[in-house]
Amino acid sequence: MTDLSFGVRGNCGMCKRTIEKAVNNIEGIANVIWDKNKKKIDVSFNKAKTNEMAIHKAIAASGYDTDKVLGNEEAYKGLPGCCKYDHSMEMSIK
Numbered sequence: 001m002t003d004l005s006f007g008v009r010g011n012c013g014m015c016k017r018t019i020e021k022a023v024n025n026i027e028g029i030a031n032v033i034w035d036k037n038k039k040k041i042d043v044s045f046n047k048a049k050t051n052e053m054a055i056h057k058a059i060a061a062s063g064y065d066t067d068k069v070l071g072n073e074e075a076y077k078g079l080p081g082c083c084k085y086d087h088s089m090e091m092s093i094k
Helices: 013-024 052-061 072-078
Strands: 004-008 029-035 040-045
Touching: 004 052, 004 072, 013 029, 013 040, 040 052
Parallel strands: none
Antiparallel strands: 004 040, 029 040
16 A cells, blocks of 8 residues: 545535545545645555546546646536635645
């Protein structure tokens, strides 16, 4: 297993469910936890089945910015009001 942590913007529990679901839909994911306070995700995955960029792209496709890929604008527009995060918010807060 490979462990990875990186920043993901979001606001609330609904964001958490959407972000984690997007990652869990990728083959080879063993564990995923997004921390709404730190704006950080921790992922464990089988590198023979997926890779870091696939994870970033899946999150971005669901409408959320990562520290490497901007969220899909159409998906972002479809998010509930509570999930409309500030595109300049800090990620990976210590």
